[in-house]
Amino acid sequence: MSDDLSSVYPNLAGNPLEGIEFPQEHETDCVVIGAGPNGLIAAMYLAAAGLDVVILERRYEIGGGLATEEILFPGHLVNTHATYHFMTDYMPALTDFDLGTRGLRFHKPNMQLRGRINGDDVLLCRSLEDSRDSMARGSIKDAVTFGDMALRFRKIVDGVLGPATYLPPGAPLDLMEALDRTPVGQDMLALSEQSAVEILQEYSLPDSTLATLLYAACQWGISPQESGMGFMVPLMVDRGMQKAYSYGGSHRLASSFARVILENGGLILDNAEVAAIEMDGSRAAGVRLADGRRIHARKAVLSSLDPQTTFLRLLPEDAAPKEIRSQAESWTWDKWSLMSVFFSVRGKPTLRNADGNLSGDTFETVLGFDDFDDVVAFLESVERGEIPKIAGHFTCESAFDKTLSQVAGNHTCFFQMPAPYDYPWDARRDEIVAEVTDLLDAHFDGFRASVVDAVLESPHEIERRLPNMVRGSIKHGDYNPVQMGNMRPNTDCSATRTAVPGLYVCGASTYPGGMVLGGPGYIGAHTVCEDLEHPFPREYTRGINTYLDTYFPDGLPVA
């Protein structure tokens, strides 16, 4: 090839990169909108399947909720959004690709959750034995009760909820019939009817233990007294004791997915906000970016965004059936969001009078609650839009990841709590930082004096960073009985297909839901391959196959 530049360069009329930069029009097989965990996972499988994929991200970095950024500039990084990885034991995306050679390494701290309730320390560990030992300080009976509960929850998660996360949802009747086949399935059905409070109160455990468990079960957005959401209790309690940390920050997970996408010929565009989904007749046939560029999709468009953005803003008005639009209009956002205060501090924060049983650092420490009822009352008033007091959870991330602080001896940590969107955040910012600092100072030796910098990120900031988390909805939409299962985001679209040919939904607002589960993205890629009659590049995991054999020996019922 000859020196092709000299003929066009310098282009005095305007753009010197004309002919070199990414073109105004581009054609591909599949377009994925949004490069959060779900979009990336969908794109990764589609690229590995041999399809041409373009994934589009509005921000300057991919990752969505998988963000590790230097917001305590200069020199201190934090995971601005997801820190705890609940599903590393089940997520097929982690084992289907050799992500370790792409730089991914998970670490599962043993001391997972410390509930410091009214002066009492409750320690929930990755090792059940260690949790039992901690309970045994109260009584051996507590230890046994706790162990039985944990094993009961584990069976449900291992046998049902874990694998079902990666399969399209069934109709409630089909699902009930299937689960009825085993005692574990029956147990899970029974639990589902109840509320978190009801489930936990059945256990005769010390109040501080129940309070800790309730917080673990509900902190990500479950109403403690709402029935019909009971299956979240075994899930969040079990997974809450099996959280993993992504070394180098959660963004590493996103970059390892990105590496697989690129190695398989996929294209990633960041700073590329999708402004519209474009139609070819009744079919979704591509997208238009905010800068006017067009990406044509020969085969599929996958949106990982919330239903209002996808169906009301991006799709032309006449493209989707009225019903889908009205369902999107009545979509309800998360009942609360999160407020985080990120700190850079000199020295590692040390918990005052920490439980002496175990050495090491606790992953998540719950602070500020008095008892079980207080947790209930707190969450309910947050749901009503109040901040009754400062209470929530704390993590010193740099204790597990020294790469987060580039200043020798300094650490980064955060305090996070359920919080309402409608709140005078800007006016109360400084006060809240001070109150949080007070709380931490009361529990960690010399905390206040060690603070180098503090940044509060309110639900408003969450929405500003990720506008698809409308009203700070970390799960792109509320968890309640009519927005879960095959009703997420509605009965037509929960299996990732939509009423619009060529358009799929695969983000946190689609079954099974939010958090870094990787379910929607995986199922989305599966469905697209199925519809294109294109082989899916990987087999189901063993756990998924066992689940299918046990509950759906005749195959999943067709929706």
Next chain:
Amino acid sequence: MAATTEQVPVRSRGDGEVLPRRSSFDFVIVGGGPNGLTAAAYLAKWGFSVCVLEARPELGGGAENHEPSPGFSIDPHASYFYGAAAPALSQLELGRYGLRASTVTNFGGCASPDGRGFFGAGNFFHEGKARDPEVLAQIMGVSLDVSKVFVEFMSALEPHMTDFFRSIYWTPPYDEKWGLTRSDLPWAQVLREALPFFDEVMLEWSLCEMMNAMGLPDPFKTGLLVGSWGNGPHPFHKGMAIPGFAVQQLMFYSNCTPVGGMHALAHSIIRCGLAHGARMYVNAPVTEVLVEDGRAVGVRVDDETALEEKTIRANMGVILNTHVKQLPGLVSGSHLSQDFVQRVDDLSLKGGSLFVANMAVSELPQYTSAGRELHGADYPVGMLLHSTEDQMLDLMRDVYSLNTHPTDPDHYQLWLIVHSAHDATRAPDGYGVITMNLQVPPPEDHRDGPDAVNKASGEIMETIYDVIHQYAPNMTRDKFVKTWVNTPQDSEFRNMAFVGGHWWGMRGSEDEWFSRKPLPELARYRTPVESLYLCHQTSYPGGLCLLAVPYNLMHILQEDYEQISSTTPEWWYPSKWHITDAEGGTR
């Protein structure tokens, strides 16, 4: 190709195969800055297995962007794109990997305290104003005679602009031992052809002498001098007029930044490399280059990384994207002569350390200087405040005499950059981000200790706000929503390769330029250790994300490795001025 190692499938597209876990590559690249990444992309696309080991939590080196507050994109380091003439853009097809240009319509200008101003460099070059002496005379506030000289000069040069740029930046330096002279320099060859009035004396000039010869007045003249100082070539030192003038033109003619900022440029290079099978690891600081029988054969990585192996073998070579001053620390003493180590140590860090402030603002500065009406509707992206030669000399004296900050508010010669004016991704609606650069002494040399500037940063900011207000009365304190400061010391601890927090790595003086940059034996990117190369902004042609060092390096690697020269891909084209060792040796 890749002869000594297991074959890596470059792309596993569609076959679903997983790349083998391995710890041996053809090339190991230490550092993932723009120069290291580009070297990786070149080699990977050429067909070699490559591993990049980056100490920082992110790839990109100085090509960084951050969003400390939602929606506000800041530039801790590189801010402007100067590299539109880089062969790498098309050779690596960076557009294919997402590179998009946000075109600048008004590059900006300069203003001095007496109200004189020069505005609209963008229009000036890009709407043909530069070719109309009458308009130019008005814009620059000069006589018609002066503007005619400038127009004549630019009109003669413009058709040769690409060659002019590439002959300086995108060509490997000649070996000093060949005994070539100034008039053999590649750019001398180009100018001789381009300029009917070319005179050898131009090669001897300092930039200031050149500006004086053309009769160019302030603030335009100082704008160019500062631009040169800020980019390496010393504006008052002999022999640097042409590189100093050229570096300015690089900026004007590049006329855009990547959409989203300079990190987006890094993204496109990274993605090109990854798509061609390169492996890239972050948080992987290299502590030692392994040398066997005088050859670099691999590196040792700090054990706290995500890599399972601590030793990464390089079958063909190791490429250092690190500061030349890191070299002695990475290679154990016995492989480097005392004399070499001493001369590396002696290299000066002076004159390139920047105090950077990124300011989120609720309004953009509305400058009052003369000439403003000429810039039209487009907001000027860059603006030099205090643009007189005296102020520049005062600031230079302050910097070289190691004062913590300029000794008088009048010496605060500020360079303001506002990318949010032309790139919607850089700030929320209704807001802007101003990136401000001010030269200060390097921490190492500072007479008041390495943290002197950090300690004074509050005070320094106060004066900066005042100076901005002086030129833009609308910029009262309440317009500054939030400020993030990045001092040279901050640059250093955030990026080991920014020794001195120096934004172009090393002085740009004739005795440290071209065949002598950074030292004569390193000029052609080789080091005293066989198969160990230096590919960093401390190599020729120096700082800026020009993607030039690795392009130049590829010429040398072709000479050194038969596997590379025998597999030259069709997309590669060499510099027109390249002289091989074999050719050079016979001159």
